Amino acid sequence: MKRLTLHSLQLLVAMALIALWHIGATVKIPAGWVSAKAFYPLDPFFFSTPFAVFERTWRDFVTGVIWYHLGITLLETVLAFAIGAIGGVLVGFWFARQHLVAAVFDPYVKMANALPRVVLAPIF
Incomplete structure:
Protein backbone atom coordinates (compact mmCIF):
# COMPACT_ATOMS: atom_id res chain seq x y z
CA MET A 1 0.00 0.00 0.00
CA GLY A 64 0.38 30.89 28.01
CA VAL A 65 -1.55 29.16 30.79
CA ILE A 66 -0.82 25.69 29.42
CA TRP A 67 2.96 26.03 29.77
CA TYR A 68 2.72 26.03 33.56
CA HIS A 69 0.62 22.86 33.53
CA LEU A 70 2.84 21.16 30.95
CA GLY A 71 5.86 22.00 33.12
CA ILE A 72 4.24 20.40 36.17
CA THR A 73 3.31 17.31 34.13
CA LEU A 74 6.86 17.00 32.78
CA LEU A 75 8.33 17.41 36.28
CA GLU A 76 6.03 14.72 37.69
CA THR A 77 6.87 12.38 34.81
CA VAL A 78 10.62 12.80 35.30
CA LEU A 79 10.33 12.37 39.08
CA ALA A 80 8.18 9.24 38.70
CA PHE A 81 10.66 7.76 36.23
CA ALA A 82 13.59 8.54 38.52
CA ILE A 83 11.89 7.08 41.59
CA GLY A 84 10.88 3.94 39.69
CA ALA A 85 14.30 3.48 38.11
CA ILE A 86 16.21 4.00 41.35
CA GLY A 87 13.80 1.77 43.28
CA GLY A 88 13.98 -0.94 40.62
CA VAL A 89 17.77 -0.92 40.55
CA LEU A 90 17.97 -1.06 44.36
CA VAL A 91 15.49 -3.93 44.59
CA GLY A 92 17.32 -5.72 41.76
CA PHE A 93 20.63 -5.43 43.59
CA TRP A 94 18.94 -6.62 46.79
CA PHE A 95 17.56 -9.68 45.00
CA ALA A 96 20.95 -10.36 43.42
CA ARG A 97 22.79 -10.21 46.74
CA GLN A 98 20.21 -12.04 48.91
CA HIS A 99 19.27 -15.30 47.19
CA LEU A 100 16.69 -16.21 49.84
CA VAL A 101 14.86 -12.91 49.32
CA ALA A 102 14.96 -13.46 45.56
CA ALA A 103 13.60 -16.99 45.94
CA VAL A 104 10.77 -15.82 48.22
CA PHE A 105 9.68 -12.97 45.95
CA ASP A 106 10.32 -14.75 42.62
CA PRO A 107 6.73 -15.99 42.06
CA TYR A 108 5.31 -12.54 42.84
CA VAL A 109 7.74 -10.81 40.51
CA LYS A 110 6.87 -13.27 37.74
CA MET A 111 3.16 -12.77 38.37
CA ALA A 112 3.49 -8.98 38.25
CA ASN A 113 5.61 -9.20 35.10
CA ALA A 114 2.96 -11.32 33.39
CA LEU A 115 0.32 -8.60 33.82
CA PRO A 116 -0.22 -6.39 30.79
CA ARG A 117 0.87 -2.81 31.52
CA VAL A 118 -2.51 -1.50 30.37
CA VAL A 119 -4.18 -3.32 33.27
CA LEU A 120 -2.02 -1.42 35.75
CA ALA A 121 -2.81 2.03 34.29
CA PRO A 122 -6.08 2.64 36.22
CA ILE A 123 -4.34 1.87 39.50
CA PHE A 124 -1.84 4.67 39.05
Whole structure:
Protein backbone atom coordinates (compact mmCIF):
# COMPACT_ATOMS: atom_id res chain seq x y z
CA MET A 1 0.00 0.00 0.00
CA LYS A 2 1.33 3.41 -0.89
CA ARG A 3 2.26 5.73 1.93
CA LEU A 4 -0.12 8.47 0.70
CA THR A 5 -3.03 6.02 0.63
CA LEU A 6 -2.21 4.78 4.12
CA HIS A 7 -1.97 8.31 5.53
CA SER A 8 -5.21 9.28 3.79
CA LEU A 9 -7.04 6.32 5.32
CA GLN A 10 -5.60 7.10 8.77
CA LEU A 11 -6.73 10.72 8.45
CA LEU A 12 -10.17 9.57 7.31
CA VAL A 13 -10.52 7.34 10.39
CA ALA A 14 -9.48 10.22 12.67
CA MET A 15 -12.01 12.54 11.02
CA ALA A 16 -14.75 9.92 11.33
CA LEU A 17 -14.02 9.46 15.05
CA ILE A 18 -14.12 13.22 15.64
CA ALA A 19 -17.40 13.43 13.70
CA LEU A 20 -18.91 10.62 15.79
CA TRP A 21 -17.70 12.35 18.96
CA HIS A 22 -19.32 15.62 17.82
CA ILE A 23 -22.59 13.91 16.91
CA GLY A 24 -22.66 11.96 20.17
CA ALA A 25 -22.07 15.11 22.23
CA THR A 26 -24.46 17.48 20.43
CA VAL A 27 -27.36 15.54 18.89
CA LYS A 28 -30.24 14.42 21.09
CA ILE A 29 -31.70 11.02 20.33
CA PRO A 30 -35.41 10.55 20.93
CA ALA A 31 -35.97 7.84 23.47
CA GLY A 32 -39.04 6.43 21.79
CA TRP A 33 -41.39 4.20 23.75
CA VAL A 34 -38.92 3.60 26.60
CA SER A 35 -38.95 7.15 27.93
CA ALA A 36 -40.54 10.45 27.03
CA LYS A 37 -37.25 12.32 27.34
CA ALA A 38 -34.65 12.56 24.61
CA PHE A 39 -31.05 11.96 25.63
CA TYR A 40 -27.51 12.59 24.46
CA PRO A 41 -25.51 9.45 23.64
CA LEU A 42 -22.51 11.11 25.32
CA ASP A 43 -23.53 12.87 28.51
CA PRO A 44 -22.54 16.57 28.26
CA PHE A 45 -21.53 16.47 31.92
CA PHE A 46 -18.71 14.06 31.04
CA PHE A 47 -18.04 14.74 27.33
CA SER A 48 -17.47 18.13 25.76
CA THR A 49 -17.69 18.84 22.04
CA PRO A 50 -14.56 18.65 19.88
CA PHE A 51 -14.88 22.36 19.04
CA ALA A 52 -15.00 23.33 22.73
CA VAL A 53 -11.92 21.21 23.44
CA PHE A 54 -10.03 22.79 20.52
CA GLU A 55 -11.15 26.28 21.57
CA ARG A 56 -10.00 25.79 25.17
CA THR A 57 -6.68 24.28 24.09
CA TRP A 58 -6.06 27.16 21.68
CA ARG A 59 -6.92 29.73 24.36
CA ASP A 60 -4.57 28.07 26.84
CA PHE A 61 -1.71 28.12 24.32
CA VAL A 62 -2.37 31.75 23.31
CA THR A 63 -2.56 33.02 26.90
CA GLY A 64 0.38 30.89 28.01
CA VAL A 65 -1.55 29.16 30.79
CA ILE A 66 -0.82 25.69 29.42
CA TRP A 67 2.96 26.03 29.77
CA TYR A 68 2.72 26.03 33.56
CA HIS A 69 0.62 22.86 33.53
CA LEU A 70 2.84 21.16 30.95
CA GLY A 71 5.86 22.00 33.12
CA ILE A 72 4.24 20.40 36.17
CA THR A 73 3.31 17.31 34.13
CA LEU A 74 6.86 17.00 32.78
CA LEU A 75 8.33 17.41 36.28
CA GLU A 76 6.03 14.72 37.69
CA THR A 77 6.87 12.38 34.81
CA VAL A 78 10.62 12.80 35.30
CA LEU A 79 10.33 12.37 39.08
CA ALA A 80 8.18 9.24 38.70
CA PHE A 81 10.66 7.76 36.23
CA ALA A 82 13.59 8.54 38.52
CA ILE A 83 11.89 7.08 41.59
CA GLY A 84 10.88 3.94 39.69
CA ALA A 85 14.30 3.48 38.11
CA ILE A 86 16.21 4.00 41.35
CA GLY A 87 13.80 1.77 43.28
CA GLY A 88 13.98 -0.94 40.62
CA VAL A 89 17.77 -0.92 40.55
CA LEU A 90 17.97 -1.06 44.36
CA VAL A 91 15.49 -3.93 44.59
CA GLY A 92 17.32 -5.72 41.76
CA PHE A 93 20.63 -5.43 43.59
CA TRP A 94 18.94 -6.62 46.79
CA PHE A 95 17.56 -9.68 45.00
CA ALA A 96 20.95 -10.36 43.42
CA ARG A 97 22.79 -10.21 46.74
CA GLN A 98 20.21 -12.04 48.91
CA HIS A 99 19.27 -15.30 47.19
CA LEU A 100 16.69 -16.21 49.84
CA VAL A 101 14.86 -12.91 49.32
CA ALA A 102 14.96 -13.46 45.56
CA ALA A 103 13.60 -16.99 45.94
CA VAL A 104 10.77 -15.82 48.22
CA PHE A 105 9.68 -12.97 45.95
CA ASP A 106 10.32 -14.75 42.62
CA PRO A 107 6.73 -15.99 42.06
CA TYR A 108 5.31 -12.54 42.84
CA VAL A 109 7.74 -10.81 40.51
CA LYS A 110 6.87 -13.27 37.74
CA MET A 111 3.16 -12.77 38.37
CA ALA A 112 3.49 -8.98 38.25
CA ASN A 113 5.61 -9.20 35.10
CA ALA A 114 2.96 -11.32 33.39
CA LEU A 115 0.32 -8.60 33.82
CA PRO A 116 -0.22 -6.39 30.79
CA ARG A 117 0.87 -2.81 31.52
CA VAL A 118 -2.51 -1.50 30.37
CA VAL A 119 -4.18 -3.32 33.27
CA LEU A 120 -2.02 -1.42 35.75
CA ALA A 121 -2.81 2.03 34.29
CA PRO A 122 -6.08 2.64 36.22
CA ILE A 123 -4.34 1.87 39.50
CA PHE A 124 -1.84 4.67 39.05
